[in-house]
Amino acid sequence: MSHTVHEKQKLINRVRRLRGQAEGLERMLEEEKGCGEVMHAIAGMRGAISGLMGEVIEDHILMHLADANLTQAERDEGAAELIDVLRTYLK
Amino acid sequence: MSHTVHEKQKLINRVRRLRGQAEGLERMLEEEKGCGEVMHAIAGMRGAISGLMGEVIEDHILMHLADANLTQAERDEGAAELIDVLRTYLK
């Protein structure tokens, strides 16, 4: 992903927060926290993943499909990649 | 959607099946079928909607983003529409 430095850092920060959520969840399980708390933590992680995916897909659309400087071959590849991932992800 | 006639008919057939599923579900509720059966019917409808959405998004990517004959303005609009709907849909 040839993101701008700023965009790249934003995505990395999101992934670090996700890793932190996974670490927190592991501690909750070790400490045998209540099911309700554990389920809410997992729901929070899924929300974070959905947000991350939304951001990456948005970047992909702008950089690999809509950008005026793409060749048609690049654009076709960008389309194929997006269709491929959405087939898995939208199920 | 300026679909080919063939593609348009495929989408309409999918939507008719969905309507049929809704009618079947209404009958199941009227006849007080068991919860398990009702829940599976609803899960089936959600699967049908996801399949329909996947197909429409795929058409959109090919016709309004990747097509070589689009103007840049049309392509920008295609990108904006897709990003907008995915923001709602990927939550």
Added chain:
Amino acid sequence: MSHTVHEKQKLINRVRRLRGQAEGLERMLEEEKGCGEVMHAIAGMRGAISGLMGEVIEDHILMHLADANLTQAERDEGAAELIDVLRTYLK
């Protein structure tokens, strides 16, 4: 589903709205409405299905799992049905 009459009618009303949404979507496709509009209509239907499923699952939990008058066999069956549907639905 041995719902109260009131609850049953609420679910039927939801399903009728869903059928109306499917009919509206079919008209949109026949009239070749724009992709953006069509995608938002499908997203709206998915939201309606999720809301319906949430309501049916909630009823199921209260009536077939938590209710004080259930036999253990009924409760075990209620648990098995819910686990079964969530395995499909939470994917």
Added chain:
Amino acid sequence: MSHTVHEKQKLINRVRRLRGQAEGLERMLEEEKGCGEVMHAIAGMRGAISGLMGEVIEDHILMHLADANLTQAERDEGAAELIDVLRTYLK
């Protein structure tokens, strides 16, 4: 969560794999891997989260709703917790 030791360890192992996936994704972003690869990695994480949630919910249903030794107050609390988390999660 008063899981059996075996069940607890299974959940912890799943969460560790998730943390590993987050670490791998962070490296992919640092190394500017292609969008397609990044999107598939994120889709894989979402699948792992859904699997984890499914397992925790299943445990919750069996231990806090269906178990024959629960008091009615415990069962009511188990129902309320599950309904609460599904309201967020099934959207």
